Amino acid sequence: MYTIGQVAAMFDLPVSTIRYYDKAGLLPDIQRVSGIRQFSDNELEALRVIECLKKSGLEIKAIKQFMDWNQAGNETFGQRKTLFEKQMVAVEAEIASLEKVRAMLRYKQWYCTEAIKAGNEETVVAMVPDQMPTDIKQAYERSHI
Amino acid sequence: MYTIGQVAAMFDLPVSTIRYYDKAGLLPDIQRVSGIRQFSDNELEALRVIECLKKSGLEIKAIKQFMDWNQAGNETFGQRKTLFEKQMVAVEAEIASLEKVRAMLRYKQWYCTEAIKAGNEETVVAMVPDQMPTDIKQAYERSHI
């Protein structure tokens, strides 16, 4: 059993954020002893799932919905599974999108490096896209389609 | 040359968002003909960079700063390059983080599937972590460290 302060340190979250999650219904099973929250393994796993679902793009109220399904028991495993599948698709799309962003940054980095070398931009502009190194050309194409 | 409506369609952005970006100073070179914005290749590339920097985690005012560097000319290629490098690091961290999220979702998906098969949760809980398939065990470990 942990206090809110200990959990805040573990997850590197402000105490106020954890209270906010609790108030939003994201920690439905949490016990209290004379008003003070007692965090068990159950709550630690809940916080892990909250962070995961949040990063996958879900908003707080959708996470609350998920917690309601958790509370409801065996009947809702289908819905929970569907949610995880949906968020999996979202996360893979997000990763793909960030890989495109990475390609653009790679191209832009090269561009700046060349402009610094040349002392001007025109020389570099003249190299785009046919006189670019192969890897940069690929990055350029990935980010400009 | 394109109108704001055409550009909005190209980038799948609301017209109001593009006006908001312009007002924030993110399209410093944009020309107007009797008050109406004229989007050239220059602005299309600016919008591509805006989307890229936004997705990399930069806020609007930092993008505005970047556009100021663009305006300033050759002196600022160093700063721009440094920014691209910083955002590259941020994007790679974000991808790594999303890969962890993906692992958690994978584990949770398996968990729900098994719970549906078994008709109860206890059977599945008893399998964690030693009786899980290898790939799920790996996903579990990636998401629980």
Place this chain on the structure above:
DNA sequence: TTAATACCTAAACCTGACTTTAGGTCAAGG
């Protein structure tokens, strides 16, 4: 000629996710 459509501005409004504030309880140490 008038009606629809696309453009424009300034300013108010909205939303989500926190964060801060103000006021209070309780246990331990000096």
Place this chain on the structure above:
DNA sequence: CCTTGACCTAAAGTCAGGTTTAGGTATTAA
């Protein structure tokens, strides 16, 4: 005893990033 620190609540405040509204101009199609 009293002060420090960790906990608590309700409610107000904040911030980014838009979006909506209200009011106006200009061109085109019927």
